[in-house]
Amino acid sequence: MSDNELVTTSPTQSTFQDPGLPEHKLRMGDTDPVAAKRSERIVVGLFAVSILGTIGSLLAYFLVVPNETTDSVRNANIALGVTLFLSLMGIGLAAIHWAKSLMSDHEVVEERHLTASDAPTREAALTKLNDGVKDANIGRRTVLKGSVITALGLFPLTIAVPLIGSVGKDWDVSKFRHTMWKKGTRLTTDPAGRPVKASDVTIGSVVHIIPEAPEEERRSHHWITEKAKAVVLLVRMDPADLKESEERKSWSYDGIVAYSKICTHVGCPVALYEQQTHHLLCPCHQSTFDVSDGAKVVFGPAKRPLPQLPIAVDSEGYLIAQDDFNEPIGPSYWERLK
Incomplete structure (x- = not known):
């Protein structure tokens, strides 16, 4: 057997066919409007939990005030910890469920290219983004939009209010x-x-x-x-x-x-x-x-x-x-x- 034959039959020289993307599988919400509506209600409910947690943390900060007893400090810490947990957990779980059940799950392959794309490529990317937004029906889900905006808008208060409240308190380092x-x-x-x-x-x-x-x-x-x-x-x-x-x-x-x-x-x-x-x-x-x-x-x-x-x-x-x-x-x- 010649050297040329060894090269052509070497496994490292073999070529493989690109398998491409797997067949897209529709979710229940993609074909059943009732299931899609149920997923939307779940996401809204989770954002509502976050909103209630944020409100609860503010109430805990102002109402559950520790005094000179260990029990009161423990109770205040528990109240703040539980409400902050609910506030963050609601946002996190809602984002996960939204991404899995409502957002577009079509796999898209984009070939690597130069950082500066040409005009047709940018237009194509923008079209894909718009298609994803339309597929998720975000524009028609007003309750969902309201819940996410409210949850994300209120959450910073859990950090800002205690910081502002600490101004003027005991800073005696002596x-x-x-x-x-x-x-x-x-x-x-x-x-x-x-x-x-x-x-x-x-x-x-x-x-x-x-x-x-x-x-x-x-x-x-x-x-x-x-x-x-x-x-x-x-x-x-x-x-x-x-x-x-x-x-x-x-x-x-x-x-x-x-x-x-x-x-x-x-x-x-x-x-x-x-x-x-x-x-x-x-x-x-x-x-x-x-x-x-x-x-x-x-x-x-x-x-x-x-x-x-x-x-x-x-x-x-x-x-x-x-x-x-x-x-x-x-x-x-x-x-x-x-």
């Missing part, structure tokens, strides 16, 4: 500078609230800490919101491993150090401690802090060390705070001095 920690406040376990003795903290152990408060107070909404700023991670290591400046040598106790759990990047809880390296990892964006060296950043997007809580021991051997954190906790914000 509250971020201080937490519940005060001189003499005992360190207690989170969430039980049990005071911690220095003698109970072994080398290599990590304890999640909150300020001491009566159990009834710890259940209040105000305390829960303030607790979010005051959470602490307590670590004990060999005092020889600590690298402390002269200013901070009195802030620890026998190798026990306490740092804010709030990451200085975007505020995630930092709680993954590696005993051998003394590194503390934030699980959100992998910012890593060296607990043995002032919780300085050794890796990741965070730009500042974790604020340190100065601690001491009272006459009964319990760990107490000497004062509040040495600087504001959490991420950067405007008007921050440090």
Whole structure:
């Protein structure tokens, strides 16, 4: 067999016939006006759900106002969440059902060409678009048009009204500078609230800490919101491993150090401690802090060390705070001095 024969019989040289588009299958609504009308009513109904959800979200924003209780905050969040869900879900499902049952489903193939089409091609494209609009009977479906315009027109209010309503409210950023920690406040376990003795903290152990408060107070909404700023991670290591400046040598106790759990990047809880390296990892964006060296950043997007809580021991051997954190906790914000 010659080389020429090998080339002509090679499978890679074979040609295949273009199968073209599959045969178009009519939908029930294409042949049955009753089915088409039913699909239209479904779409209108879904847009109506979106409209009611938008109105409901506005009512929830103004009427379900949270006060100083956790239950009220939860109820307000649930009311806003459910109504916003209905508003978005109605638009989304209506768009899907409209596209599947009412819009033209004829497949159209357009060959790739230069970006600048000639006049006949543009006219042909415009004709196809007009044919699609006519096929969907949008012009005669006034209720459908009204529902979609109303739903899409009202939905932005769910975002705009809360934004406008926030103007003039509490923008006092000084509250971020201080937490519940005060001189003499005992360190207690989170969430039980049990005071911690220095003698109970072994080398290599990590304890999640909150300020001491009566159990009834710890259940209040105000305390829960303030607790979010005051959470602490307590670590004990060999005092020889600590690298402390002269200013901070009195802030620890026998190798026990306490740092804010709030990451200085975007505020995630930092709680993954590696005993051998003394590194503390934030699980959100992998910012890593060296607990043995002032919780300085050794890796990741965070730009500042974790604020340190100065601690001491009272006459009964319990760990107490000497004062509040040495600087504001959490991420950067405007008007921050440090």
